[in-house]
Amino acid sequence: MAAKAASIWVCAKTPYSHQGVSDLSLNHSELALNSNFRKWECSCLAVASAQRAITPVEDEKPSLTCAAESSGAMERIEDNKSREFHKDLNLLPKPLTANYLSPPDGSKVRVAYQGLPGAYSEAAAVKAYPKCETVPCDQFEAAFKAVELWLVDKAVLPIENSVGGSIHRNYDLLLHHRLHIVGEVQLQVNHCLLGLPGARKEELKRVLSHYQALAQCEMTLSSLGVITINTDDSALAAQMVASTGLRDTGAVASARAANIYGLDILAEKIQDDDDNITRFLILGREPMIPGTDRPYKTSIVFTLEEGPGVLFKALAVFALRGINLTKIESRPQKQRPLRIVDDSNEGSARYFDYLFYIDFEASMADPRAQYALEHLKSRSRVYGVENPFRKYETLKLCKSGKTRNIGIDDEMVKLNSFRKSSLSTRTYTHIVKNRSNQHNR
Numbered sequence: 001m002a003a004k005a006a007s008i009w010v011c012a013k014t015p016y017s018h019q020g021v022s023d024l025s026l027n028h029s030e031l032a033l034n035s036n037f038r039k040w041e042c043s044c045l046a047v048a049s050a051q052r053a054i055t056p057v058e059d060e061k062p063s064l065t066c067a068a069e070s071s072g073a074m075e076r077i078e079d080n081k082s083r084e085f086h087k088d089l090n091l092l093p094k095p096l097t098a099n100y101l102s103p104p105d106g107s108k109v110r111v112a113y114q115g116l117p118g119a120y121s122e123a124a125a126v127k128a129y130p131k132c133e134t135v136p137c138d139q140f141e142a143a144f145k146a147v148e149l150w151l152v153d154k155a156v157l158p159i160e161n162s163v164g165g166s167i168h169r170n171y172d173l174l175l176h177h178r179l180h181i182v183g184e185v186q187l188q189v190n191h192c193l194l195g196l197p198g199a200r201k202e203e204l205k206r207v208l209s210h211y212q213a214l215a216q217c218e219m220t221l222s223s224l225g226v227i228t229i230n231t232d233d234s235a236l237a238a239q240m241v242a243s244t245g246l247r248d249t250g251a252v253a254s255a256r257a258a259n260i261y262g263l264d265i266l267a268e269k270i271q272d273d274d275d276n277i278t279r280f281l282i283l284g285r286e287p288m289i290p291g292t293d294r295p296y297k298t299s300i301v302f303t304l305e306e307g308p309g310v311l312f313k314a315l316a317v318f319a320l321r322g323i324n325l326t327k328i329e330s331r332p333q334k335q336r337p338l339r340i341v342d343d344s345n346e347g348s349a350r351y352f353d354y355l356f357y358i359d360f361e362a363s364m365a366d367p368r369a370q371y372a373l374e375h376l377k378s379r380s381r382v383y384g385v386e387n388p389f390r391k392y393e394t395l396k397l398c399k400s401g402k403t404r405n406i407g408i409d410d411e412m413v414k415l416n417s418f419r420k421s422s423l424s425t426r427t428y429t430h431i432v433k434n435r436s437n438q439h440n441r
């Protein structure tokens with residue numbers, strides 16, 4: 001009877017439950033035993049664990065062992081103990097809720113960033129998902145792949161800095177990976193000059209950091225007369241200074257990096273511009289569903305035929321509808337860097353073929369944005385239109401019948417409340433298509 005009562009209790013407190021194991025005062029070996037039995041049937045767990053439920057009682061009150069010798073006494077005692085346990089309903093396991101699996105605070109979200117702990121990108125990831133588990137990646141591309149391979153839920157990557165400008169590598173990677181922009185986060189970046197404990201900034205001969213961080217502190221660093229050396233990220237620079245132990249070598253990195261790697265802060269806020277803000281994109285496997293309930297931002301990428309005013313006309317489709325553009329960026333198309341134009345019978349002119357990236361302030365659920373995009377497409381012949389609400393769709397725009405490879409990609413970027421929506425989409429299955437195949441269509 002005692003074993004039966006305990007077994008019901010123990011079944012309810014299998015390791016699948018959060019509660020109960022520690023309540024039983026199990027020691028480590030017992031826990032190990034218990035976890036070895038995880039996959040066993042509930043009844044097996046009961047047998048293994050029932051004795052543990054009784055053991056502490058015996059240890060504390062050895063006289064009970066004698067009492068148990070008289071018939072029925074042990075049963076009554078254990079029955080009473082069992083009832084006592086059951087009185088506290090908080091000890092019983094709680095059913096899993098959807099919130100537990102996908103809590104609104106983002107505590108279950110794994111977020112990849114480029115760099116080591118202490119990098120600004122890590123701070124941006126935490127700003128986007130305050131309770132997330134951050135996953136450092138050595139390169140931007142590794143962060144993209146980590147999301148694609150389901151190793152993490154999201155990636156937070158820098159795209160633009162108010163002083164240093166665009167982070168072109170991530171523009172290029174956006175085209176080569178089928179991830180979706182699901183939000184953005186802005187971070188005030190306050191750079192510190194770090195050195196070994198006791199070092200002075202006048203002693204420094206060289207300073208290490210990410211090229212953007214060095215560029216953002218150009219005036220300070222040139223006034224110090226130091227040589228600058230690029231590293232993959234600012235936290236790596238701090239780690240290198242700490243591990244090499246060179247007094248004449250400093251790092252531009254965050255105060256958190258100083259703390260993590262045991263360095264002194266030799267100077268604070270050394271960026272040339274006080275308002276040094278980096279914009280980070282939050283990337284996920286699933287697109288953001290556009291709405292009109294709050295401010296949205298949409299990003300597109302397209303290319304245009306050569307000719308006077310073509311970019312002006314392309315941008316006019318937004319101006320005509322009162323849609324505000326927040327960013328325009330152009331990048332040479334790597335696959336077709338040169339365009340040969342034979343327009344005057346006097347030989348061939350060579351131009352770079354560009355991709356244009358535009359961010360505009362409207363949701364794709366807003367008819368103005370839909371008309372603007374249709375208008376943009378109508379100015380060239382459009383092939384391969386996919387669902388216009390899907391991000392990173394690839395369209396082929398063609399003017400004058402020439403064969404062109406042109407991508408026009410819609411990205412729905414939710415400025416506010418992105419966390420809620422991104423969490424709600426994270427359980428969906430997503431098929432990662434090969435973008436390069438699409439370009440060849």
Ligand SMILES: O=C(O)C(=O)C[C@]1(C(=O)O)C=C[C@@H](O)C=C1
Nearest residue numbers: 119120121158210212233234278
């Ligand atoms: O090196 C870091 O700590 C980073 O997070 C990278 C990075 C960047 O790529 O621009 C991020 C923000 C700052 O603007 C400087 C560097």
